[in-house]
Amino acid sequence: MEHEYCISLKPNPDDLEPFQANENNIGQVRVQLPSGEMISGGDYRVELCLTRDAMIGLGTELIRNALNNKDSWDLAEHARPSTKDLPLEVMGMFLHPKSCELIFSGRKFQTLEEELQNENIR
DSSP states (O other): OOOOOOOOSSOOTTSOOGGGTTSOOOOOOOEEOTTSOEEOSTTOOOOOOOOHHHHHHHHHHHHHHHHHTSSSOOOEEEEOBOOSSOOOEETTEEBOTTOOOEEEEOOOOOOHHHHHHHTTOO
16 A cells, blocks of 8 residues: 655644654664774764755655554665775665765654753753
8 A cells, every 4th residue: 555655845844743742753873984983973064965866765765664663663874985896876876986885774762852861961
């Protein structure tokens, strides 16, 4: 069965959108070193530079994955930089040849308040 998901292009800033209702719209950014060690924290910066079409493609694929896998949201996609011999489109976009490999993963977090309490962050 085909489902549609409507997004307001001009949301009212005073209204909560459905994805904001439970304070569980959380993402975590980490850096993986060549050794495989995963680092998170404020000492590193990550830039994600996208064209308009890449934003739409990535957003579409993320929404599609989230809505198609409501019960067991498990996403693990590896996007590698495109080459002349192998241009790869992953998650609705091609990575620039000078990009780092990008790993998309899904994870269930607690609410933001609970995550902040667990990390002793104010």
